[in-house]
Amino acid sequence: MVGRLNPNVAALTPYKPGKPVDELTRELGLTNIVKLASNENPRGPGERVRQAVHDASRELSRYPDGNGYALKQALAQHLGVDSNQITLGNGSNDVLELAARMAITADAQAVIADHAFVVYSLAVTTCGGTLVRVPAASYGADLDAMRDAVSERTAMVFLANPNNPTGTWVGEDALVRFLDALPEHVWMVLDEAYFEYVEADGYPDGIRLLERYPNLIVTRTFSKIYGLAALRVGYAVSSPYVADLLNRARQPFNVNAVALAAAEAALQDGAYVEESRRLNASGMVQVTQGLTTLGLDFIPSRGNFVTFAVPPSAAAVDVYDALLREGVIVRLIAEYGLPGHLRATVGLPEENARFLEALGRVLS
Numbered sequence: 001m002v003g004r005l006n007p008n009v010a011a012l013t014p015y016k017p018g019k020p021v022d023e024l025t026r027e028l029g030l031t032n033i034v035k036l037a038s039n040e041n042p043r044g045p046g047e048r049v050r051q052a053v054h055d056a057s058r059e060l061s062r063y064p065d066g067n068g069y070a071l072k073q074a075l076a077q078h079l080g081v082d083s084n085q086i087t088l089g090n091g092s093n094d095v096l097e098l099a100a101r102m103a104i105t106a107d108a109q110a111v112i113a114d115h116a117f118v119v120y121s122l123a124v125t126t127c128g129g130t131l132v133r134v135p136a137a138s139y140g141a142d143l144d145a146m147r148d149a150v151s152e153r154t155a156m157v158f159l160a161n162p163n164n165p166t167g168t169w170v171g172e173d174a175l176v177r178f179l180d181a182l183p184e185h186v187w188m189v190l191d192e193a194y195f196e197y198v199e200a201d202g203y204p205d206g207i208r209l210l211e212r213y214p215n216l217i218v219t220r221t222f223s224k225i226y227g228l229a230a231l232r233v234g235y236a237v238s239s240p241y242v243a244d245l246l247n248r249a250r251q252p253f254n255v256n257a258v259a260l261a262a263a264e265a266a267l268q269d270g271a272y273v274e275e276s277r278r279l280n281a282s283g284m285v286q287v288t289q290g291l292t293t294l295g296l297d298f299i300p301s302r303g304n305f306v307t308f309a310v311p312p313s314a315a316a317v318d319v320y321d322a323l324l325r326e327g328v329i330v331r332l333i334a335e336y337g338l339p340g341h342l343r344a345t346v347g348l349p350e351e352n353a354r355f356l357e358a359l360g361r362v363l364s
């Protein structure tokens with residue numbers, strides 16, 4: 001006998017995170033594991049963050065500042081926006097969910113691209129909405145086709161720029177054309193989790209577009225280049241009107257005090273971000289050259305990860321398992337509609353080298 005269920009929740013397929021290092025140790029007894037599975041920053045936190053975490057740990061018996069005043073002020077200054085445009089979240093996943101809850105009802109549709117980040121479908125399905133998946137073009141979002149998929153019932157469009165797991169991105173001209181053509185009743189959630197990694201001419205800064213498009217919501221995170229994935233801090237930047245709505249729906253203390261302090265410190269450490277960007281750029285060259293040497297196709301990526309095709313003679317899941325036995329964790333992405341591909345995060349140079357050597361052995 002079970003109680004009454006919300007069918008939207010019962011229908012969900014749980015999010016499958018990258019395998020944690022400890023789990024692999026438990027399962028295979030391995031140590032010295034390289035985790036390239038969750039697009040984290042492979043560097044440990046910087047000194048400023050460590051100090052902030054240490055200082056914040058003295059106040060653990062107190063609730064955090066539920067409004068995140070200090071972090072919002074710091075972000076507002078850093079981003080050139082007003083603090084009343086910011087909504088803080090327990091990771092950007094949290095604000096993505098808040099955005100869905102703001103607009104998605106049982107009769108609503110949300111438009112996403114094929115291979116889109118999986119949390120959008122979780123958030124929309126939980127709210128009872130229907131997903132409209134639009135076929136990708138060369139693995140990337142086809143904005144013209146997405147515009148054509150928008151209807152009277154569409155409440156929201158989600159687009160990650162660049163997208164995870166494909167690393168594909170849309171340029172400013174295409175994005176602006178899309179936003180210009182979007183009906184007023186449709187919200188656009190632009191997920192810029194990897195924004196700080198991107199070095200490409202014509203790559204748009206969503207926050208600079210907010211004044212022109214009141215239906216735009218931009219999300220970013222401290223989990224990636226800022227290296228704070230464990231602490232869970234992300235944020236949305238939007239019109240004050242939307243921020244007010246998102247703030248109504250969030251938990252009162254959704255970002256913890258240690259995370260607030262660490263994020264504020266991370267924001268001030270520009271050198272850490274710069275070094276992380278540089279390390280990722282050279283690591284991306286190392287990994288993609290290595291994949292090319294192994295004769296493997298990959299999807300050119302602007303994030304801190306790359307998705308590559310497993311040769312037809314092998315199954316992606318077997319290559320994944322064999323890499324695990326080599327102590328290397330990458331990511332299966334069948335649930336993203338890419339059953340013949342694997343995704344690897346760009347790590348430290350020695351981690352990338354271990355991954356490429358192990359992959360070479362596994363495929364030979």
Ligand SMILES: Cc1ncc(COP(=O)(O)O)c(C=O)c1O
Nearest residue numbers: 091092093160164193221223234
């Ligand atoms: C495209 C994209 N958006 C959002 C997130 C969520 O990150 P977080 O909740 O850690 O901010 C991720 C994490 O992998 C991502 O790849």
